[in-house]
Structure formats: C-alpha cells, structure tokens
C-alpha cells in the first residue's frame with residue numbers, strides 16, 4: 001500500500017455509517033425559552049444563580065466564539081467545553097475545581113439534550129442491516145456531540161458493533177467537511193478505497209464521503225438538503241425501507257466476499 005494512509009494489520013474492508021436517519025430515528029433540538037429556564041433552575045439547585053435570558057445569551061455567545069475558532073467548513077463545537085466556559089464566567093460560591101466544573105458541564109450538556117429530545121429509537125431495519133455486515137469492519141462518522149450520542153448509542157445497543165466512532169465534536173468539523181470521515185479511516189488504518197459510506201443525506205453524506213475519497217450508498221429517506229448546493233451522484237441509491245440492500249451494494253463494491 002502506498003500513500004499517506006497508515007496500513008493496519010486487519011485487511012478487511014469497512015463500512016462507515018452515518019447515525020441519524022440512518023441507524024437511529026431522532027426528533028430533537030426542541031430548544032426554546034423554557035429550555036434555558038429549566039437549565040437555570042437546574043444550576044440554581046447546584047449553587048449557581050443565573051437568570052434564564054442571561055444563561056441563554058452566554059451560551060449563544062460562547063458557542064459562537066467556539067465556532068469561530070473551529071477548523072471545520074462548516075465548523076462544530078465540543079459542547080462540554082462550551083458549557084465549561086459558560087460556567088467559568090458565572091460566580092460559583094462552591095468554588096469548584098476545574099475537574100468538578102467539567103463534570104458539572106457534562107451533566108448540564110446531557111440534561112440539555114434530554115429536555116430537548118422527543119424521540120430516540122433504533123430505525124426499523126437497522127439490526128438486519130448490521131447483521132448483513134458480518135465480516136466487514138464497522139465505523140461511525142456522524143455530525144453530533146460525543147457527550148450526547150455515545151450515551152444514546154449505548155442505550156440503543158448500537159455502540160458495541162462499531163470498532164471506530166468519530167463525531168463532528170471530536171474534530172470540530174461537520175460533514176460535508178471530510179474531517180469526520182477521514183479521521184474514521186485513519187483510526188481504522190485503511191485507505192478510502194477499502195471503505196464505503198452509508199447515509200441518508202444527499203449532500204452532507206455523499207459530498208463529505210466523496211471529499212474523503214470514498215463512495216456513498218444513499219438510503220433514500222426523504223432527508224431534505226439545502227437548495228443552493230450541487231449534489232454529487234452516490235454510488236447507489238436504495239429505498240429507505242430496504243437498508244439491507246445498501247449493505248449488499250457496499251459489499252459488492254468492496255468485493256468483501258460471501259458473508260461468513
């Protein structure tokens with residue numbers, strides 16, 4: 001093998017998956033004034049007194065500052081770091097240490113996710129799709145926060161099947177920036193031609209994987225895309241209710257051989 005890619009000892013090909021609307025059905029991000037009212041109250045019980053609107057303004061300004069400093073196109077933040085900075089800007093009569101503040105920021109981030117999420121469940125057909133991947137290495141490359149989605153995948157039984165999991169919060173870049181997918185390949189120690197991406201988004205996923213050098217099988221689940229972008233052709237497009245077909249196409253492309 002030549003090129004910049006580290007080559008590992010496991011020469012099996014890999015399928016790299018998107019998470020939301022690919023493996024998981026999710027309805028979330030329901031953020032409104034009540035969200036920050038609840039969180040301000042939550043902090044009040046832990047000794048930190050802040051007004052709802054002030055908390056929202058500090059969170060928004062800190063998020064923007066972190067986005068401005070992030071390398072991605074588009075960028076992402078690591079939200080626990082955002083909350084740590086917000087907490088660091090508020091008087092804390094308990095004078096928490098840095099580690100204790102980090103723990104509080106983690107709990108605050110999880111609470112924010114919990115109260116803004118309505119639905120979180122395995123997408124029908126995901127188990128069959130993963131079962132069809134036997135003998136192939138599995139990875140995730142997803143636009144989301146590690147602090148939330150590791151817990152979500154663990155709850156849904158979707159953490160252990162994956163050898164490598166990279167989130168946009170890890171690299172502070174969102175698909176279609178290739179960094180999320182490229183980092184997954186680097187951790188798998190395989191070159192892009194030994195992997196296929198499976199996702200539902202005709203822009204973020206197809207373009208992001210293309211920039212990382214690998215083709216995408218698009219699960220057509222009606223996911224909207226921006227109207228001002230050029231869409232690239234995926235390797236294949238399969239009906240959203242037939243995810244096993246996506247794996248079969250990926251395996252044929254990778255010439256992974258029969259299922260073991």
Ligand SMILES: [Mg+2]
Nearest residue numbers: 018020021200
């Ligand atoms: Mg998706």
